[in-house]
Amino acid sequence: MRAVIRRHGALVVDHMAAPVPAAGQVLCKTLVCGICGSDLHALDHYDHMIDMTAQMGGFSHMKKGADTVFGHEFCCEVLESGPGTDGRFKPGTRVVSTPGLITPDGFEAVGYSSRIPGGFAETMLLSEMLMLEVPNGLSSEHAALTEPLAVGEHAVIKAGVEADHALMVVGCGPVGLAVIACLKARGLGPIVACDYSPERRAAAQAMGADQVIDPAQSSPHDSWAALGVPGSRAEGVVAAAQGKSVRRPLIFECVGAPGVVQALASAAPAGTRILVAGVCMETDRIEPLVLITKEIELRYVLGYTAEEFAASLRNLAEGVTGYAGVITSVVSLDETPQAFTQLQTDKSQIKILVAPGK
Ligand SMILES: [Zn+2]
Numbered sequence: 612m613r614a615v616i617r618r619h620g621a622l623v624v625d626h627m628a629a630p631v632p633a634a635g636q637v638l639c640k641t642l643v644c645g646i647c648g649s650d651l652h653a654l655d656h657y658d659h660m661i662d663m664t665a666q667m668g669g670f671s672h673m674k675k676g677a678d679t680v681f682g683h684e685f686c687c688e689v690l691e692s693g694p695g696t697d698g699r700f701k702p703g704t705r706v707v708s709t710p711g712l713i714t715p716d717g718f719e720a721v722g723y724s725s726r727i728p729g730g731f732a733e734t735m736l737l738s739e740m741l742m743l744e745v746p747n748g749l750s751s752e753h754a755a756l757t758e759p760l761a762v763g764e765h766a767v768i769k770a771g772v773e774a775d776h777a778l779m780v781v782g783c784g785p786v787g788l789a790v791i792a793c794l795k796a797r798g799l800g801p802i803v804a805c806d807y808s809p810e811r812r813a814a815a816q817a818m819g820a821d822q823v824i825d826p827a828q829s830s831p832h833d834s835w836a837a838l839g840v841p842g843s844r845a846e847g848v849v850a851a852a853q854g855k856s857v858r859r860p861l862i863f864e865c866v867g868a869p870g871v872v873q874a875l876a877s878a879a880p881a882g883t884r885i886l887v888a889g890v891c892m893e894t895d896r897i898e899p900l901v902l903i904t905k906e907i908e909l910r911y912v913l914g915y916t917a918e919e920f921a922a923s924l925r926n927l928a929e930g931v932t933g934y935a936g937v938i939t940s941v942v943s944l945d946e947t948p949q950a951f952t953q954l955q956t957d958k959s960q961i962k963i964l965v966a967p968g969k
Pocket of ligand 1 (some may be wrong): 646647649683684758759
């Protein structure tokens with residue numbers, strides 16, 4: 612079969628052996644698979660990711676120097692159920708799954724393994740017990756957004772958002788937009804969103820952000836007062852004494868680059884909670900005294916639960932979120948290496964889907 616393979620630090624389109632289902636696994640045809648920011652990171656920071664995962668006892672089976680096929684945001688069509696399955700998914704059924712494969716040796720991260728292909732290939736293996744049928748009528752492209760939307764769902768739940776929070780989303784890539792979509796689906800707000808890219812700001816607005824800011828033009832932190840957040844502790848004490856309602860600042864960091872957390876902590880009001888959903892792959896520096904003095908609260912999150920994943924599929928199928936607007940193009944396997952480069956350099960692109968059959 613054909614696949615986009617990470618080989619010696621670059622992506623190549625080549626042939627490889629099609630996978631064979633083991634016990635409990637189902638062979639599927641990959642219909643579409645989204646390119647994730649983590650795929651861009653994994654291409655460039657491959658060895659570092661392996662070292663860090665090993666240090667943390669993770670279950671990624673990427674091997675240094677070995678071929679790896681990325682892709683974990685997929686929608687597939689069932690081809691053939693393997694041994695030890697109950698055949699509950701008939702051939703032709705469209706499915707999604709959390710990107711984990713149960714193997715005789717344990718759990719394998721789909722899209723971060725040198726032993727099984729991820730979604731940038733013509734076929735892949737899924738575990739029958741983790742598969743969910745795409746509800747009637749939802750397009751394969753939109754179903755492939757289940758995974759990135761679940762990341763937003765998880766971030767919003769972990770942030771512990773309450774009605775008196777003033778919300779800011781920093782970075783309107785696929786993660787930031789998923790957060791906005793999930794906040795809006797819950798009727799939460801107001802939301803201030805900021806991004807340097809006009810296309811990403813427009814997408815944020817389409818997803819329901821109440822105010823969008825170009826950080827090149829003005830600081831998003833100028834918005835706090837208008838959102839009802841006191842500028843200082845003293846101001847907060849006075850406002851409370853006067854019986855005024857005040858809001859608590861909560862920022863979703865959806866950039867994932869060195870220096871962003873510290874810059875936010877420095878500029879945000881005292882008492883801000885920062886939910887870090889961006890995935891920074893490099894060593895970062897924090898000036899603790901700034902965070903201590905301002906009692907900045909940091910929360911780091913990753914991934915989602917099976918329940919959050921299933922809820923995201925339902926929300927997409929029932930039109931609860933406007934997240935489908937995140938898709939900016941659909942490319943073939945041959946066009947995929949170029950799409951990676953484009954996502955790294957051209958921020959007018961947001962979510963590019965790979966359709967191996969295209
Ligand atoms: Zn992802």
